[in-house]
Amino acid sequence: AQKVTQAQTEISVVEKEDVTLDCVYETRDTTYYLFWYKQPPSGELVFLIRRNSFDEQNEISGRYSWNFQKSTSSFNFTITASQVVDSAVYFCALSEANTGGFKTIFGAGTRLFVKA
Amino acid sequence: DTGVSQDPRHKITKRGQNVTFRCDPISEHNRLYWYRQTLGQGPEFLTYFQNEAQLEKSRLLSDRFSAERPKGSFSTLEIQRTEQGDSAMYLCASSDNRGQIVGELFFGEGSRLTVL
Numbered sequence: 001a002q003k004v005t006q007a008q009t010e011i012s013v014v015e016k017e018d019v020t021l022d023c024v025y026e027t028r029d030t031t032y033y034l035f036w037y038k039q040p041p042s043g044e045l046v047f048l049i050r051r052n053s054f055d056e057q058n059e060i061s062g063r064y065s066w067n068f069q070k071s072t073s074s075f076n077f078t079i080t081a082s083q084v085v086d087s088a089v090y091f092c093a094l095s096e097a098n099t100g101g102f103k104t105i106f107g108a109g110t111r112l113f114v115k116a
Numbered sequence: 117d118t119g120v121s122q123d124p125r126h127k128i129t130k131r132g133q134n135v136t137f138r139c140d141p142i143s144e145h146n147r148l149y150w151y152r153q154t155l156g157q158g159p160e161f162l163t164y165f166q167n168e169a170q171l172e173k174s175r176l177l178s179d180r181f182s183a184e185r186p187k188g189s190f191s192t193l194e195i196q197r198t199e200q201g202d203s204a205m206y207l208c209a210s211s212d213n214r215g216q217i218v219g220e221l222f223f224g225e226g227s228r229l230t231v232l
Binding site: 046 | 147159172205218221222223224225
């Protein structure tokens with residue numbers, strides 16, 4: 001069964017601090033996809049990144065970076081030099097290829113507060 | 117290209133009434149999904165369509181819930197005999213999975229249901 005755990009319910013940082021959001025997943029499939037989505041106060045979930053299980057290269061996009069480690073089943077997300085606009089709920093998600101990839105399972109989310 | 121649109125954005129109803137939500141996906145996206153999100157939780161998968169075919173339904177979707185996607189375009193989610201436990205945000209998402217197994221989800225702003 002697939003499962004995503006985001007142990008951090010809320011994180012509060014001061015602007016310009018770095019912050020890491022943790023994500024641990026469970027799956028029996030060897031081929032799967034991991035995602036991060038952002039849900040700002042306006043409510044609409046926005047896609048940030050997708051990784052497949054065969055690509056463990058870390059990725060950097062501007063102030064965002066992702067660390068994928070299959071050995072620990074983790075897919076952590078780091079925001080460098082956080083800004084107030086980063087305040088949102090962030091969801092980690094998992095989709096297994098053996099289900100046709102249709103069923104994306106989300107974690108409970110981590111609410112990030114960035115104070116000016 | 118417009119995004120995923122949902123209607124109505126808010127619905128307040130009395131227990132026992134029927135409600136219907138509509139979702140217009142991004143044009144030419146072949147997959148359409150319904151999720152439910154309650155306060156402090158991540159989206160929970162309800163059902164999905166590949167074109168006009170409903171291929172999977174979650175156990176969360178009781179027989180009071182029905183979804184359709186006629187002609188593989190817009191979709192409707194109907195809840196009959198609403199209960200207070202149905203109060204939630206109902207999210208629609210679409211994805212383009214042609215040529216790959218798992219595409220990212222594009223979400224609408226959601227339809228918030230309050231059952232009194």
